[in-house]
Amino acid sequence: MKRIVLTLVAALFLQTFARADEGMWIPMLLKKYNIEQMQEMGFKLTAEDVYSVNQACLKDAVVIFGRGCTGELISDKGLIVTNHHCGYGQIQYHSSVEHDYLTNGFWAMSPEEELVNPDLTVTFLKRMEDVTARVLDGVNDDMKVEERNKIIAQNIKAIKEEAIKDTHYKAVLKPFFQGNQYFLFVNEVFKDVRLVGAPPSAIGKFGGDTDNWMWPRHTGDFSMFRIYADKDNKPAAYSKDNVPYKPAKHFPVSLKGVNEGDFTMVFGYPGSTYQYVPSYHLEMLTETVNPKLIDVRTEKLAIMNRFQEADPAVRIKYAAKNARISNSWKRWIGENRGLEILDAINKKQAYEEGFMAWAKAEAPEYADLLDKYKAVYKDYTNYNLTYGYYREMIPSNGIEIANLAGKMEALVALYKADELNAEAAQKLKDGLVKSVKLFFKDYYQPLDMEISAKLLSMYAENIEATFQPGVYNLINGKFKSDVNKYVDYLFAKSIFDEEAKVIEFINGFSAKSLKTLEKDPAYLLNKSFASVYGDKVYPQLKKYRSELADLDKAYMAAQMKYESDRIFYPDANFTLRVSYGQVKGYTARDAVYYKHYTTLEGIMEKDNPDIYDYRVPAKLKELYNNKDYGRYEVDGTVPVCFVATNHTTGGNSGSPVLNAEGHLIGINFDRAWEGVMSDLMFNPEQCRNISLDMRYVLFIVDKMAGAGYLLDEMTIIE
Ligand code: ARG
Numbered sequence: 110m111k112r113i114v115l116t117l118v119a120a121l122f123l124q125t126f127a128r129a130d131e132g133m134w135i136p137m138l139l140k141k142y143n144i145e146q147m148q149e150m151g152f153k154l155t156a157e158d159v160y161s162v163n164q165a166c167l168k169d170a171v172v173i174f175g176r177g178c179t180g181e182l183i184s185d186k187g188l189i190v191t192n193h194h195c196g197y198g199q200i201q202y203h204s205s206v207e208h209d210y211l212t213n214g215f216w217a218m219s220p221e222e223e224l225v226n227p228d229l230t231v232t233f234l235k236r237m238e239d240v241t242a243r244v245l246d247g248v249n250d251d252m253k254v255e256e257r258n259k260i261i262a263q264n265i266k267a268i269k270e271e272a273i274k275d276t277h278y279k280a281v282l283k284p285f286f287q288g289n290q291y292f293l294f295v296n297e298v299f300k301d302v303r304l305v306g307a308p309p310s311a312i313g314k315f316g317g318d319t320d321n322w323m324w325p326r327h328t329g330d331f332s333m334f335r336i337y338a339d340k341d342n343k344p345a346a347y348s349k350d351n352v353p354y355k356p357a358k359h360f361p362v363s364l365k366g367v368n369e370g371d372f373t374m375v376f377g378y379p380g381s382t383y384q385y386v387p388s389y390h391l392e393m394l395t396e397t398v399n400p401k402l403i404d405v406r407t408e409k410l411a412i413m414n415r416f417q418e419a420d421p422a423v424r425i426k427y428a429a430k431n432a433r434i435s436n437s438w439k440r441w442i443g444e445n446r447g448l449e450i451l452d453a454i455n456k457k458q459a460y461e462e463g464f465m466a467w468a469k470a471e472a473p474e475y476a477d478l479l480d481k482y483k484a485v486y487k488d489y490t491n492y493n494l495t496y497g498y499y500r501e502m503i504p505s506n507g508i509e510i511a512n513l514a515g516k517m518e519a520l521v522a523l524y525k526a527d528e529l530n531a532e533a534a535q536k537l538k539d540g541l542v543k544s545v546k547l548f549f550k551d552y553y554q555p556l557d558m559e560i561s562a563k564l565l566s567m568y569a570e571n572i573e574a575t576f577q578p579g580v581y582n583l584i585n586g587k588f589k590s591d592v593n594k595y596v597d598y599l600f601a602k603s604i605f606d607e608e609a610k611v612i613e614f615i616n617g618f619s620a621k622s623l624k625t626l627e628k629d630p631a632y633l634l635n636k637s638f639a640s641v642y643g644d645k646v647y648p649q650l651k652k653y654r655s656e657l658a659d660l661d662k663a664y665m666a667a668q669m670k671y672e673s674d675r676i677f678y679p680d681a682n683f684t685l686r687v688s689y690g691q692v693k694g695y696t697a698r699d700a701v702y703y704k705h706y707t708t709l710e711g712i713m714e715k716d717n718p719d720i721y722d723y724r725v726p727a728k729l730k731e732l733y734n735n736k737d738y739g740r741y742e743v744d745g746t747v748p749v750c751f752v753a754t755n756h757t758t759g760g761n762s763g764s765p766v767l768n769a770e771g772h773l774i775g776i777n778f779d780r781a782w783e784g785v786m787s788d789l790m791f792n793p794e795q796c797r798n799i800s801l802d803m804r805y806v807l808f809i810v811d812k813m814a815g816a817g818y819l820l821d822e823m824t825i826i827e
């Protein structure tokens with residue numbers, strides 16, 4: 110009887126969760142699994158139109174923007190569009206109190222006015238290939254893990270070298286299905302990418318962190334860049350002789366808009382998901398890791414917001430840092446809530462019972478997997494939390510002065526070597542001086558002091574005694590447990606909060622400087638935390654992660670056997686994927702149904718000059734009052750955003766949202782609050798991706814920015 114019940118539970122589970130909307134599919138394999146379903150849902154193109162190595166196709170118009178976003182080509186002159194929040198670092202980089210592009214927006218009115226961005230790249234996928242057999246060549250199940258990994262690493266190296274031999278391409282090779290499959294990606298990376306335009310934050314970040322991860326939404330989250338190439342259309346470092354890149358393909362922009370039920374496809378680079386983890390993983394996140402990290406960030410944000418509100422210069426300096434901290438903070442809160450409402454842990458456990466019953470009966474080699482998982486997560490949870498907390502303390506927007514001091518370790522290593530490599534030392538010094546300048550451009554010492562004190566107290570309270578670094582002996586001894594006194598001393602004595610001193614120190618660095626450094630409290634603070642991490646946390650973390658990697662690989666393979674009829678999609682790993690679904694509203698909670706789109710009316714409803722996030726620019730109000738909407742008007746207003754059922758995650762920001770014809774109808778930029786647990790479990794009833802309607806984008810560029818000339822190079826479908 111029990112067996113039957115379990116099978117039933119498993120079957121129900123599968124039925125609810127194997128739906129059309131869920132999944133991030135490999136473009137090269139659409140033909141095999143998805144294209145028929147996509148066409149049934151309305152898609153008019155073929156698998157070959159999406160991904161092909163023989164002809165120009167949709168994939169040729171999709172790029173990795175920077176390091177963690179997606180972008181797409183919208184003209185044959187290298188014009189790309191991505192999100193405002195993806196170009197945020199660049200927009201901020203060019204901003205100052207005098208030229209405040211964050212606040213006022215920026216539009217290059219001619220190519221000469223476009224702004225050059227050091228270190229910004231755009232990456233095209235040329236081709237991909239399943240290389241599983243070659244990666245696993247020479248390994249077997251009886252081998253020791255180390256030996257196995259060594260052979261795999263050698264194979265990977267050889268495959269990558271061969272793939273890009275005699276070309277300027279870059280090779281990337283990634284595991285799929287937790288190492289049960291491997292794909293090679295051959296990429297082309299462009300290095301001269303210039304800022305063309307961005308709306309003011311009151312449009313591009315309208316609603317700010319208040320509305321972030323929420324629907325209904327009215328954020329005009331876009332910015333535009335242009336790729337430049339050398340005269341042969343090849344990647345080149347910035348040069349004034351470079352010319353606009355001529356892509357193989359760019360997306361026509363459709364002004365036809367969307368109706369509920371319409372097919373939508375998101376084509377981009379989702380970062381990471383965890384769909385196939387055991388229930389222990391969900392327990393770890395919801396009960397321990399998320400709550401603790403949420404608390405640290407709540408405190409950081411409270412301090413930052415206060416300083417930023419008080420001083421416009423500080424507001425600019427900390428704009429990107431604040432957005433970064435706030436973004437995951439809010440997502441973790443939503444993730445916990447979503448998993449709880451979905452009853453995700455119980456669902457996973459029910460699935461696991463079914464799995465175990467099957468394994469015991471039919472695949473005994475997998476019957477101990479869950480017990481093994483249980484044992485690892487029991488200890489891993491604490492190490493994982495400590496690691497997360499350590500990152501919050503210093504490296505990940507924590508105590509900034511200590512983070513900067515920690516950068517000196519590279520110099521220390523050089524000068525401690527038996528023989529000094531003078532050339533390497535000079536190069537390193539130059540690089541460090543550059544990063545020090547960037548550091549101080551966005552630094553405000555009083556803010557850092559307050560956050561430092563808060564973080565040091567929180568760490569002591571939240572992390573167990575074995576992981577308390579030596580610096581607490583000083584705090585509790587000399588400073589009698591008064592963190593504020595210690596922080597006063599830290600900032601009074603260290604040189605690392607003064608730009609001129611740090612630069613002088615680096616430029617004049619010699620063997621003698623090692624002694625000065627050993628007396629600097631910021632350097633010692635970083636060292637004290639780093640050594641706990643390096644000696645006590647990292648080795649264990651590494652051990653557990655490697656054990657988990659083995660278990661994950663086996664559990665993934667086992668799940669595929671257990672549910673042999675199901676078509677699995679691999680977890681996101683920042684490789685190009687297709688998500689398809691349809692435009693659709695949703696029920697957020699009892700009695701609350703959200704429509705699938707928002708309009709300019711909603712922007713005016715939110716308008717509130719007293720709230721920073723809701724200040725509607727005068728120019729937009731003027732257009733609204735005059736109903737000056739031109740061809741972007743629909744039913745007396747302008748559409749702004751829409752939601753659909755595409756399965757997306759971080760990294761998908763900036764992704765093209767395409768209609769049945771493969772035309773650009775939107776730019777993906779977020780997910781709705783009720784569904785952000787989709788990284789762990791997808792709920793078709795409530796998981797929605799949020800996109801910016803292209804009609805609003807063109808309306809802003811054309812009517813508000815007066816940069817209508819850009820529309821001339823686009824292919825617009827009316
Ligand atoms: N939530 C979106 C994503 O994860 C947008 C983030 C940027 N916006 C912000 N207010 N922090 O990236």
Ligand code: ASP
Nearest residue numbers: 758759760761762779780
């Ligand atoms: N906003 C996210 C991004 O930046 C997208 C998401 O998580 O849905 O990629």
